[in-house]
Amino acid sequence: MELNDVKETGVLIVGAGPSGLALACDLARRGVRALVVEQAPSLFPGSRGKGIQPRTREVLDDLGVGDAVREHGGPAPVGMTWKDGERQGAYDMFRRAAPTEAEPYGEPWTMPQWRTQEILFDRLRELGGDVLFSAAFTGLSQDDDGVTARLTTGEVRASYLVAADGGRSTVRRTLSIAMEGETVDPSPTLVADVRIEEAALDRLNWHIFLDEAGMLTLCPLPGTPDFQLVAQVKEGSPDTTPEGVRALVAARTHLSADDVTEVRWSSDFRPRAALADRFREGRVFLAGDAAHVHSPAGGQGLNTSVQDAYNLGWKLGQVLLHGAPDALLETYDQERRPVAAEMLGLSTRIHRGEQERGTATQQLGLGYREGPLASGRAGLLEAGDRAPDGSAGGSGRLFGAFQGPHFTLLAVSTDVALPTHDGALVRILRTEAAEAYGKGLFLVRPDGYIGWAGEDTSGLAEYAARLGLDLDFA
Structure with missing residues (x-):
């Protein structure tokens, strides 16, 4: 897609992650003109946010991608603990419930983040939308009628702008919106997508290795031949090179370096919990990691992000197409920020072992009873x-x-x-x-x-x- 195709739009979405793509799909099906811009040349390639909670599955069904999610994902595997190359026993870290009349999904679903984004991107194109890649956001100005965004590829004029550009959001920093938080774990964590010889490790379990160096897990990613590797690194910084990843697996599991036949993607991060001071500044909104950053424990980050988009999309549609007052858009911050704060606390407690994964992680009990749009x-x-x-x-x-x-x-x-x-x-x-x-x-x-x-x-x-x-x- 070329910028010359769209120089003016209803909503400009900065970032083609899960929240940005979900919002674009929701707006497109409403008939709202929207443009997604992404500074990278392609969609994110890693498995990072692989857990999809029951409430988010309901959202994805509504957006028209439920069949694809069922086809390419699978139930979260039961854990298997290991010590000295021997299986120690099964450990299921999740609450699993049978579907009910009121709740059609009762257990967490796993699917690599790159696949979730791919599915949403395909749906967006099906709805007539698209993404402008290799277009980095560099600045903006606002007035009473809209936002002018400066990109490395030119300028775009929009009625509203949504920052879905991640935890290091350039849009948020441009607006000088503070993001307060804490380091959940001082030790860095390595995350990688790896392929392992079939004879070396089965794909039936989420494999858990624990020793004095910390926890290392290998989770099979459904619909792929890959595993997601997550490893605490208590000393030094993780070596994210293929050789470094193979050496780490060999040092902390019974597998050999040669058993890891391919390292497809790798990254390191320090688990952090942070919340933006506000989710709106004039005609600009923050969504997803740009508004809240979670520990991966409990699988709340991607899910909360998609649900930000789901909350904001219909409100933008009502204001832009149906004459709803601007006050409706104020309710986005009023409804979503308390939810994000609640989920941040949950993720942090799970990471620190203060709370187990349970009903709360499913996000089916979240709501807006105390919000400004609840009546009766x-x-x-x-x-x-x-x-x-x-x-x-x-x-x-x-x-x-x-x-x-x-x-x-x-x-x-x-x-x-x-x-x-x-x-x-x-x-x-x-x-x-x-x-x-x-x-x-x-x-x-x-x-x-x-x-x-x-x-x-x-x-x-x-x-x-x-x-x-x-x-x-x-």
Whole structure:
């Protein structure tokens, strides 16, 4: 893609990582003009954020990539501990639950980050979008009508800009937004994607080696012949060369250096937890690692990042296309920053062994009850809760009815008169079978959370107007 193709756009997204691509897909399906720019010449090549939590799988289903995620990913393997070249026994570090009527996914899914990005990129192109590679962000200026971004390839004018350019975000630094945090572990960590002789190590387990040098793990990456290597390095800095990676594996496992037939990607980092002071500055928003940086323990970073995009996308769409007030965009920071802070604390506690992976890591219990867009309660649920799945009677599954960029007004076990408006923006559904809801009316946001709930329609029209919706009660 050439910059000459797009010099003006609705939303400029800086960074083609998981959050940037997810946001671009969400905007594209809404009909919002968006451009993704990426300073690298291609998508990120490593496995880094390989864990996909149940809530994020629901998001990816809604974005239209669920089948690809199922095809190329797999359940997180059960751990196997080793000592002196001998298996010591299985150790499952995850909570695994069977799917339920309300929660279709009950266990974490693994898929290398490069594959997640590849799937989202393919979906973006399918929706008519694209990425401009080798285009680094160098600066910006704002006014009342938009943002002018300076790139190494030229300038782009946009109504809004979203910084999805990682933990060292150039956009965030340009805006002088502080990012406070702490080093979770003073020891650096080496991460690499390696190929290992089939006869040397099976792919049925997540292999865990622990000695005085620290923990080393080898996790098979589904859909590939590779393993992700993660190793603590307590002394010195990790040697990320292929020779250094092979030597480390040979020194700290029963494998030989020759068993590692290929080192496909490697990196080193110091686990850190940090949170930006704010997620918005004028017409610029921070998303993903640009807004929050996690320890990899617990698998919360990529998931929180994708859900940032999922929260922001529909709000930008409502403001740009449907006349919603700018105040709606203020709710992005108000809703997402507390969630990011909560997930940062969780990741840090898991990293330090203060908490085990459990229900909280699945992110199904996250919500916005205390947020500015939560109004009312009905039946078993309160506004701000995640809208559960369930039977929609003859209409199939609720998640199937919710899928897409629209709102859904759901009437459960009630004959209350509803608005006659039933178009592309708000769909109306009656059902008698949604057990997780109880009785009442529920306005489900495009991101799958209940915005408004009540026993009748009192206050619904006023609430909807805040979101740029015009419900017709005639």
